[in-house]
Amino acid sequence: MSSVRVRAAGAVLWRTGPGGIEVAVAHRPRYDDWSLPKGKLDSGETLPAAAVREIAEETGFRAHLGRHLRTVRYSVAAGPKSVDYYSAAAVSGAFEPNEEVDELRWLAPAEAAGLLSYDSDRSVLEDFGALPASLTTLLLVRHAKAGKRDEWRGDDDLRPLSPSGIRQAAALRALLPLFGPDRVVAAPRLRCEQTVRGVADDLGVPVEHEDLMAEEHYWDDRDAGLARLLALVSVGGTPVVCSQGGVIPDLVTRLATRDGVRLPVDEGEKVPSKKGSVWVLSFRAAPGNGGPQLVAADYLPTALPTPATSQV
Known part of the structure; x- marks a missing residue:
């Protein structure tokens, strides 16, 4: 019996704040967790398009993608799932609470790592920090x-x-x-x-x-x-x-x-x-x-x- 591999995409959304680079961490009330913006692909959608769309839906920000950071794999009820993460620079927009995310925090990467609920997200953030944000x-x-x-x-x-x-x-x-x-x-x-x-x-x-x-x-x-x-x-x-x-x-x-x-x-x-x-x-x-x-x-x-x- 075959299983279904679920494709998803997300990003480390970043901007330059008063104290340097800040990254966005989202609180999802459905899971009561803190995570990086991400979500499943819609039908007929590419991974980069899904990442940009999910950023907009969850955070309210328009973003431009940069380098691919890593692919995270784990199992869900539907079967094996993979999430491709990108670096993404915030271009414009503002956060408003929504069904998926009720709070968004902009934090220095070290603070964000302490708040994130999952080791996989921290690994993605570590990859992001391995190079300058602005390339x-x-x-x-x-x-x-x-x-x-x-x-x-x-x-x-x-x-x-x-x-x-x-x-x-x-x-x-x-x-x-x-x-x-x-x-x-x-x-x-x-x-x-x-x-x-x-x-x-x-x-x-x-x-x-x-x-x-x-x-x-x-x-x-x-x-x-x-x-x-x-x-x-x-x-x-x-x-x-x-x-x-x-x-x-x-x-x-x-x-x-x-x-x-x-x-x-x-x-x-x-x-x-x-x-x-x-x-x-x-x-x-x-x-x-x-x-x-x-x-x-x-x-x-x-x-x-x-x-x-x-x-x-």
Whole structure:
């Protein structure tokens, strides 16, 4: 007999207060406990979308996601359950008591750890505190599906998205804003521009072309390509960069090797870069004039919804 795995998402919601970083701890009257904001996925919802929605419903705050912190697993009546936690910066809003949460406290991380009811939440908070709260995020996107190259008779630069690629681009248009992007850059390929054009339109910004994110230009000078990506990070904000499968694995590998970051792939496996996927790359300023330093790398293999329950 199969069991049901319940999917849920949550976050360490943080802000900068008068005394430094504060995190939100919620009291749930139903359980009489203190916990981090979290909840089950709705049908047709991604994990990041569920995390942002649950933050809004439980705390009243709009948030932008950062790095993935950890996945917590435990059993409930319906079967095994997993909760994916993210770092999330509070952007705006105010708390009002509601059916799920009747009290919200903003506390220094050490105070929050003492109030939380569960060891698993304290472990998530410990992961949050292992790096600075304020990091720069770059969203490195592989263009969506565009059919087979050998079946396209025109200029390959003008090969458009396929119907399935258009669906992937629509999913990215919903997913990427959860991380608070403010700039959109793409390799000068129609399929790359089409993949992120919806995000740019919603932000009211242009899609900037970057030759060094195209395969042939990147491999002509890999160091220049890496330097260009780091220059985009140095500007600040949260850039979206859409590139190709011949660029992304090498870029991510070189960054991780340079800065000693362990990637979420098995040893010996190639760094993945599926069409329509996203690498969420988190950077901090290096001491001195060393430029941005990669400190975390999370891979989202698809922007399409995650099943709220799955048979295992």
